C-alpha cells in the first residue's frame with residue numbers, strides 16, 4: 001500500500017531534497033507517491049498573483065483564499081487529510097507522524113508571507129475535510145516548506161519497506177520507550193584519548209541493554225524532564241527509579 005502526499009507551494013524547488021536518500025528511494029519503490037505542485041499554476045492573472053494586502057491593515061501580505069481554493073478543490077480527495085503548517089498550530093510530534101503514516105492521502109499546503117487567509121481552513125473543515133494546523137515548534141520560519149520537508153520525512157520513514165531495519169524504528173528517541181536515544185559508538189574503540197564504554201565491548205547483551213536503558217533514562221531526566229513526567233509509571237521498573 002502506498003501513501004499519496006501532495007505538497008502545494010510557491011517554491012517547489014524547496015522540496016527537491018525529497019528526491020534524495022530514503023525518501024527518494026521510497027518514491028522510486030512506489031511506497032510513497034509524492035507530488036509537488038506550484039500554487040501559481042492555479043492563478044488566473046498575468047502576474048500569477050497569490051497574495052494581497054491584509055484586511056484590517058498591518059505589515060506584510062496574506063495568501064488569497066480564492067487561489068488556494070481553486071488548487072485544493074482539484075487536489076483534495078474524499079479521504080485526504082489537509083495539513084496546514086503555521087506558527088500557531090499544534091506542535092508536530094512523533095505520535096502525529098505515526099498517525100499520518102497510517103493515512104492514504106495527505107495534502108500539505110505551504111503558506112508564505114503572513115500566512116494563508118483563515119477562511120481556507122474554515123471552508124474545508126465545514127466541507128468535512130480533516131484539517132490539521134501544524135507547528136514545528138516555538139520559533140518562526142518564513143513559510144511552510146521546511147515543515148513540509150519535516151512532516152514528509154518523519155512520515156515516510158515509518159512506512160513499511162522504507163527503513164532497511166524496522167528494528168531501528170522501535171528504540172529511537174521519542175519512540176515506543178518514550179525516552180531519548182541512548183548514546184551510540186562505533187570504531188575506533190579509542191579516539192583522541194576517548195574510549196568506548198567497556199560494557200559495549202563485553203558482548204554481554206543483558207548488561208548492554210541495561211546500560212543503554214540507564215543512559216536513556218539519565219539523558220531524558222537531564223534534557224527532557226517533561227518526557228519523564230509524561231511516562232506511564234508502569235513503564236518504569238524499580239531499577240529504573242534508582243537511575
Ligand SMILES: COc1ccc(Cn2ccc3ccc(-c4cc(N)[nH]n4)cc32)cc1
Nearest residue numbers: 085086087111112136137139141142143144
Ligand atoms: C507571527 O506570525 C507569522 C506568520 C507567518 C509567518 C511565515 N509563515 C508563512 C507560512 C508559514 C507556515 C509555517 C510557519 C512556521 C511554523 C513554525 N513552527 N514556525 N514558523 C511560518 C509561516 C511568520 C510569522
